[in-house]
Amino acid sequence: MFDTPELAAFRAQVRAFVRAELPDDVRATVRAGRQLAREQYERWHARLAARGYLVPHWPVEAGGQGWGAAQRLVFDEEMCTNDAPELNSITFDMIGPVLIRYGDAAQKAAFLPAIAAGTQWWCQGYSEPNAGSDLASLKTRAERRGDRYVVNGSKIWTSGAQYADWMFCLVRTDAEAKAQEGISFLLIDMKTPGITVRPIRGIHGWEVFNEVFLDDVAVPAANLVGQENRGWTVAKSLLEFERLKLARVGENKRRMARAREIGMRATADGATLFDQSWFRKRFAALEVRLLALEANAARFVERAAHGEPVGAEVSMLKLRGSQLIQLWEQLAVDALGAAALAFDPAALHGDGGADALGLPELAATASSRRFLSRGYTIAGGSSEIQHNIIAKQVLGL
Amino acid sequence: MSLFTLDENQTMLADSARRFIERAEDDGARAARDAHAHGCTPERWRAFADLGWLALPLAEADEGLGGSAADLCVLAEEFGRGNLLEPWVACAVLGAGVLAEAGTAAQRARWLPAAARGDRRIAFAAWEPGARFDPARVETRAVAAGSGFRLTGVKELVLGAPGADALVAAARLPGDEAPALFLVEAGAAGCRTTAHGLIDGSRAARVAFDGAPAERLDGAPDARAALWRALDRATLAHCAETIGAMARAFEVTLDYLKTRKQFGRVLAGNQVLQHRLVDCFVAVEEARALTRAAAQAFGADPAAAVRQVAAAKAFVADAARDAWQEAVQMHGAIGMTDEYVIGRYVKRLAAAQALYGDADFHLERVAAAGAAMRAAA
Structure with missing residues (x-):
């Protein structure tokens, strides 16, 4: 919609790449709405890395391509609309850029090459049982003993912890300091003795989240990022590109394409859902909201391209982009009707349950994906937090 | 650019x-x-x-x-x-x-x-009774008479008609399905204009043609495409007008909530109102971005921009409704008062919901554009 001739050429190049290189089994898993196995991700990571497409948004000196926001959004959109999986943003968009900005030379050398190769997986140890949106009230503590920290406490809602090699973790290093002060940012090897990971089955049926228990876990002091007690600065440094990406225009287009596919499937006498006024109108209404989101995101991309700060109002992209994903997922469920009510846990993991029940392919996972999508307005700063940010920082309330 | x-x-x-x-x-x-x-x-x-x-x-x-x-x-x-x-x-x-x-x-x-x-003012009689907002649904008839034509039919909601020097109107010629466009000069015999106000205070008229003398506008090969181009361009301008009114209504509401005290503190100190103000703010920002993008697309190729123009009006229509309803509710009783400033914006936004086609009409255009894209794919 907003492509310059250069961007259009770039889009064609990315599209040709993903269509040729995305492994068939990965495409099929994504199209069916299932979760990928780590092994599937790794094969795809390797192909992306070989082409320089795994961390293209990193600066060139760190192993990236130095892409700007416009290129990046086009890339994401082509990945999403051609059935490539959503990549782990915690690894590629969060810890990578954090280390590039705040890591010391040894940390960069130790981690960045493996992250850029797509072989090292990270999880984010932020939330705790009593510290969710109010992250600053976290209790996990780290005591300095000689050249190491000893960490005790627990983390929760830790996505992908069961597969992760490393966790970046917020810990309290000064119990006397208040709120955001006294928090440090530590890198923890998940193989360290004293770490227990307990997966939590979600309402969707998948084990996406985990509890992570830390019991006298010894972490080398060299794994502290930034200064002790200054971890909050590191944690909140989510770069502006990442905040732009939270519009999730591509992820919305992926869902629009899925809803369109369901709507085009003929039912009785060759009539499709698009021939029914309720579906036709709801689809068009979401399409309008997506056009608005896309235009709004393009406005911020333009600002970023001119080197202007995107400002706190960029929070509105996360707010609207995450709500819209939920509306598409709900439309898919409603479109499938009774077929989306039947549930077979085996089908979530690709064991052929959908065929056994004789259901359309997408129906087996539609309800689970709908439940999963509720997390978009909770994780990464809930919608309520985004409202607070705009109220305070933009409207001066 | x-x-x-x-x-x-x-x-x-x-x-x-x-x-x-x-x-x-x-x-x-x-x-x-x-x-x-x-x-x-x-x-x-x-x-x-x-x-x-x-x-x-x-x-x-x-x-x-x-x-x-x-x-x-x-x-x-x-x-x-x-x-x-x-x-x-x-x-x-x-x-x-x-x-x-x-x-x-x-x-x-x-x-x-x-x-x-500024010496002449021209209005376009775009809609007929029962046609909802579809300008292509035309019952008005044109017959040749001498070197010109005579029109018979009724147009409603002719915006800006009171005081206009000429009216442009679509009518069908015998045997033609597609409408043609005609110009009728104000005061012509057989052209009865009944002026009325609208809820926002602007003026329109119902126009009844009864053999009114008319001149055909025949400079365009496809009159229907020509009238849609003109109407879409005006629809974009109307969206922008509405966004200006929404932005102002929002500012007035924000200022009021920052000063009005209840229960010992300003209303804007309540999170429930803060979040609603944020939603109003975001709607204006999204509406403006979408309308501007649609206007740029229209400038590049009007025919290819139909989906975006219709999307902009559908979005703005709903946003205008939310904006005026929230402005009234957050003001409280003063928002129901005709002489207070917010009342004028409330009425303008309520009118803007429907002017140039309401959300349902434009959503159907978006859906039709989508169907055409699926058929072409």
């Missing part, structure tokens, strides 16, 4: 419009307009002409200033912000616009330079 940042000329246009409106639009000007049968004093229309605003929508070949759809939106947003109710979109953008799209060189030369100077 920037999609979203105003260029130098647009910034100047917006600044001068805001200055003019702040200076000129006071209680006296408002009362004069409200009292005038045309909803627009001759002095005010002359002032618009002197500022170049009547020439802006017209091509340089027609002695206009060649403004783009995006330029029109910049000015229109100031009209909405200041709650000007004169028929600038209806006449300067739509009425003159449809004549520019469909007129022959001779017809354009006769009317458009005069329209740009």
